[in-house]
Amino acid sequence: MTWQVAGLGQKVHREQLETGLPDDLAADFHSLSGWARGLPERYGPRVAVRLVDAASIEGFFKSLFHRLNRYPAFIVNGRKYVGHDFSRVDTLIVDGLGASRAEGRRGGDVG
Numbered sequence: 001m002t003w004q005v006a007g008l009g010q011k012v013h014r015e016q017l018e019t020g021l022p023d024d025l026a027a028d029f030h031s032l033s034g035w036a037r038g039l040p041e042r043y044g045p046r047v048a049v050r051l052v053d054a055a056s057i058e059g060f061f062k063s064l065f066h067r068l069n070r071y072p073a074f075i076v077n078g079r080k081y082v083g084h085d086f087s088r089v090d091t092l093i094v095d096g097l098g099a100s101r102a103e104g105r106r107g108g109d110v111g
Contacts, residue, residue: 028084032072035086042090046097 021029039047052059054071063069066080073082076092077099 028072031084032086035089039093043093043097047093 036049036051039049052062054060054063054068054073062075063073066073066075068080068082070082072084073080074089074092076089077096079092079096081088081092
């Protein structure tokens with residue numbers, strides 16, 4: 001799912017621009033949104049993106065639960081990565097998709 005399909009793409013981008021982010025945060029946001037927009041091209045419908053604002057109540061509790069204190073943070077099938085190296089997040093996604101496929105095969109053999 002892309003941010004656009006979820007109704008977040010233009011709204012989140014517009015809100016971020018309107019808040020007058022500092023240059024470094026605006027660059028981080030631009031980099032993150034570009035990476036996220038490429039997910040459907042790389043993985044198709046197998047990957048869903050859920051954006052949670054770290055400053056929201058939900059983000060606060062997720063940060064506590066996952067013990068996150070830096071951002072951006074990514075949780076993929078329970079595994080976390082914090083940082084700007086999106087290739088590491090892609091690796092988590094590929095690993096997660098592979099594990100899902102393997103579990104499906106094992107489940108199909110039982111019965």
